[in-house]
Amino acid sequence: MVEPYPALRPVRVELCLDAVDSCGRTVMALNASTARPMAYAFGVEPMWYGFVLNDPAMPVIEPGATVTCTISFLNHDGAIEALHSGASVLFGDGSSTKGVIKIVSLD
Numbered sequence: 875m876v877e878p879y880p881a882l883r884p885v886r887v888e889l890c891l892d893a894v895d896s897c898g899r900t901v902m903a904l905n906a907s908t909a910r911p912m913a914y915a916f917g918v919e920p921m922w923y924g925f926v927l928n929d930p931a932m933p934v935i936e937p938g939a940t941v942t943c944t945i946s947f948l949n950h951d952g953a954i955e956a957l958h959s960g961a962s963v964l965f966g967d968g969s970s971t972k973g974v975i976k977i978v979s980l981d
Contacts, residue, residue, distance in 0.1 A: 912968050
């Protein structure tokens with residue numbers, strides 16, 4: 875099995891995609907090959923951490939669905955400093971939130 879982004883470190887998460895985003899718009903399905911969502915970490919300085927859906931078994935996640943899958947943060951080192959295993963964080967497109975990810979395991 876070939877992973878779509880083999881150079882990025884995998885993170886196991888539970889991803890819940892909302893049906894409506896924080897601006898009241900209908901959320902589109904997340905397609906692993908085109909989606910570039912970001913996790914929103916609250917801290918001294920709030921930061922968006924980009925990630926990719928890195929799970930060949932989950933090519934598309936439909937609105938309203940909750941799935942356990944693998945993602946990879948583009949800035950893995952920065953993400954592990956800001957986030958921790960068990961954390962639940964909002965994710966979206968950088969301007970509106972579209973759901974919540976719960977980090978199951980973060981290396």
